[in-house]
Amino acid sequence: MTTHKFLFFSIFFLFSLVSFSQQNQGVSVSGQVIENSGQTIPYASVAIEKTDLSMIADENGKFVFKNITPGKYTLKITAIGFATQKKHVEVSDRDSNFSFQLESELNELENITVLGRSQTDKVNKQSYSVTAIDAKKLHNSTLDLAHALDRVSGVRVREAGGVGSRSELSINGFQGNQVKVFIDGVPMDNFGSSFQMNNIPINLADRVEVYKGVVPIWLGGDALGGAVNIVTNSKPRTFVDASYSFGSFNTHRSSINAGYTSKSGFTTEINAFQNYSDNNYWVNVDVADLNTGAYFPNQRVKRFHDKYRNETVIVNIGLTGKKYADKLLFGFTAGENKADIQTGARMVSVFGQVYRKGNILMPTLKYQVKDLFTKGLNLNLTGNFNFGEEQNVDTVYRRYNWFGDYREYAGLGGERSRTLRKFKNNNGVTTANATYALGERHSFMLNNTFTTFDRKESDELVPESLVYKQPKKTQKNVLGMGYKFDYNEKWSTSVFLKDYSLKTTYSRSYNPSGNAGDIAYQQYVDHTTTTGYGAATSYYLRHNLQLKASFEKSYRLPTPEEIFGNVNDNLEGNLALKPETSNNFNVGASYQTSFNKVNALSFDVNLLHRNATDFIRPTLNNNQTMTTNVNQGKVTNYGIDGEIRYSYKTRFTAGLNATYQNIRNMTEYEPNQNYVSPFYKDRVPNMPFLFGNADATVFFNDLIKKGNNLSVGYNLLYVHTYYLSWPSMGSKDSKLEIPQQFSHDINAVYTLANGKYNIALECKNLLDNKLYDNFSLQKPSRAFYIKFRYFFTKSHN
């Protein structure tokens, strides 16, 4: 038995033993925590003084203590951003209900609160290594979700270009499919290109949670080294949030989010958003003469074929607050996008006509019920199915250069490879999550996530092709069981087990007779199952100092695209791909302090270790025309990331975060090589290893008129230089590297009438620095944006 397995089982048994020792009889004490304005405050902590009873209210601010002996008690309510309240209550022999109105603390800063942190801290206080971004604070910015995540320590968003360009998340050295993205706990696998991190406006989210390493059980599914959960605002309320922004490169974005909940519980919500950009930003390139091939070196030219647009509407109709359904929502997501493709994987390949398009047509169902059959048993079910399809269009036989000049050839052809290939993935996801709280200390959780994929392909240019008629199906199921033990409000521990299974249906061609031209297909069905486990614990050493530790043996099953390929991304499938696995260890601490009642400081630090095997990595296929994924080798990472934040009253806040990760190749022997690999123990190339953000914001409250506020902010992104290839290879003077990068962004936001009307001005890449990403693709030059936003809300009690 390995050490961590032993550790895991010891912890599991320890808690199983301690757990069943609490029995009480009495009545229940329930209540709700709200703001002065009437809006509910989610996740406040509620403690009954002089007892060891404490709990965290739910997202609607509601809490219930059961088995309370009648008598006099003092309830203490704390919520970050609000003044702590104590209330003396008398509990009779009947169930009682209390309401708590908390004063916003933003004007007082009595407690140790750092401006810029809020309810999202509740998420941060979980045992897991997690960072939450309060998306509401960014609602006046023109960021999409991907760019908001770029400001989290340990996270890098890597993108291919401007608005709508393909982006990929990397968390502590894991990237691409190794990091899972969820929306309200539902995996965003294969939502298609119309609904992705790079086009969802930040206004859709209430908060965004970033789990580094260990992924909690309620986020079902398989992630190797981290997950992002986008949480939308699900509180029943009547609201309108409408915004429009306009800026450089003819960029227009708008979004409308509106919701209405009637007294009877009838709920309707609509989210609609649109992005458009010409993306015609300046780049520095060598431009080839179309006839001789000679380069005009280092020309500054505008991108000329990079238009992007998408429009998406999400509608939900249903009921909330019913006995049989706390929430029952039927929804439909419809959207489409079209993107011109300006370059290949490298900027030397330039296109003028190729484009891709896709749509999403997805019915959804959400059902939530609390106290089903018995108190404390909550059930949450979701389901969706995407009928959307994607297409790549390349039918113009031309060769372009960076000046936008072209040569047209006779006959039929394409710029890259003539195609009109369409594919429909028929992708569906269902999740079921059940939690059961036994007493105040024990809770049990069961989560099941099922994903189905059944690709149908066609290309009207080759309608007879048999390749497209072969089955390409996968069915994936991830079942998780978890147990959480809250010994007291200082110490909380979770343990969990996950069972992964994958069924793949595919076929291989063969020649049944040996005669030229004879072809037949044999169908195969493969099954893979495996088990993972983990544990997380957190402890408040002092009320303002929390320590956390977590471990997971995680698995990631190969995705359908990795198995069957995606011709639009030049990806060849690998039917023999095995799951990849990693042992993830995290240790973290967070500390808050204040001095002179006006200065507040917070510190967060995380240490991590990753040890991955059967790592799925891309390589070139046999004739080097596509990439394909293979299982290979060992990769380890020892990393550290941290954040410091300071605030002065409500006038100023500044923060600094930094990440260092030492990602090393530990594959001693490459396949078919009996000698030690030349880059054994080398740093994994083409991956940033030192990067950080700094930001500062000054607030001018009640400027010009009471209730009108101005903030002026600055954000700096830094990425240290890194090598494109193995650092030890080649002579130093010939090494290709991505140079050190600085990006300065500034913004000013003026809000009127307590946030009802907002005007924001932003300048991205102020100094017009050259910014790069994967394979040295250049990112946008200096850009200016203006955003107008209207926000109105009324909450229901």
Next chain:
Amino acid sequence: MKKNSKLALLALVAFTTFSCSSDSDKSGNETGGGVDTGKTKYIITATTGAAGIADYLLTTDDISKGSITTTGNGIEQDGSYRYYITAQNNFFSLLYGQGNPGAVTTYNLTTEGKLVKKSDFQAETVHVFAAVNKDILTIKVPRSGAASIASMYKIDAEKSLITGEAQQDTKKLAGNGERAFFTWATQVGDKVFMPYMSIKGDGVDNFGTVNPDSTWVAVYNYPELKLEKVIKDNRTSYLGAYFTNGLYQDENGDAYGFSSAAATSNSVLTSTKPSAVVKIKKGTTEFDKTYFFNVEEKSGGYKIASSSYISKGKVLLQMYGTPGTNKGAAKLAVADVYAQTFTWVKDAPLEISFTTVNRYNLVSEDGNSAVVGINTPEGNWIYTINGTTGVATKGMKVEGGQITAIAKLKY
């Protein structure tokens, strides 16, 4: 009479060999290639095997001993996959851009023998590249889809610029319902011979064919690149292979073509004819019906995978390891196409991962041996293989990467 003609032949061979080498030396002097002081520098390209990272360019004076490494040494190249050709004493590194255009980087040697970058220019991604006169001829061949036009480009090897283009409809060329896919191009006399395979190119079984037992060579004039005729034969299968040269001109001006006889349909070998060598006599554009070297029979049932011409009819052959198939770990042999003899190479590594035989052709200074890179599970070495005796001599060890090509320049 016989003796006399043999002597004459020898004299001719000696003369052409001499004149050939002096030609190339001279052109090296004139042409933007490095200055020739009579010294030779070898360029070894080595891949670390890492995805998305091109070979490292290593240089050395002596490949017969010692070792060389990519660790902290060698020129790192941009891009992911590259191919090489030497012409006019310049070393060209062609980026394989997966259907997209790619940059070609030209290197030459300084007077100190240091390999330096001379220029960059843009070219199409191609499957065929060959030195013709003072040019490099490259050909981009479509393998599927509606496009059936192959584009040929003439690149001035001195100026590193594209100077001309020509097109060929490969469906028309094949004329059998399939399409022609050029395996390689070889200058023969003042013409360019382009052997091709007939392929379905149907998007399902692109490289399969229903014509597994025929040989075709398209004959083009130069520099116009006009198709003059297609010469055919039915005694073996197509010459060369995908991305692999299978036609050489010897010192007499005769051309010898090498067929694997390994045509497939849906990945199953369907050729019924033997793997063999055929001949096109100097000045003719017909197969010599009197000549047929049945290599499959002489080798005991093995098929040719690829070949590399040494001199005077001597050829290094890489054979498929499993008799009668196009599979199995590589085995090396030498053959004499004049005497039609076949000899297995002695002292070669027992287990070979891959070699540089298929695409790169380097002959030792004395002209008697092939210089090849042989990569094995135990390590990677440069071998010198005698074309007559078949004895392999282990030379320099290459560490930190597998050998993809060996070339040499003068300075």
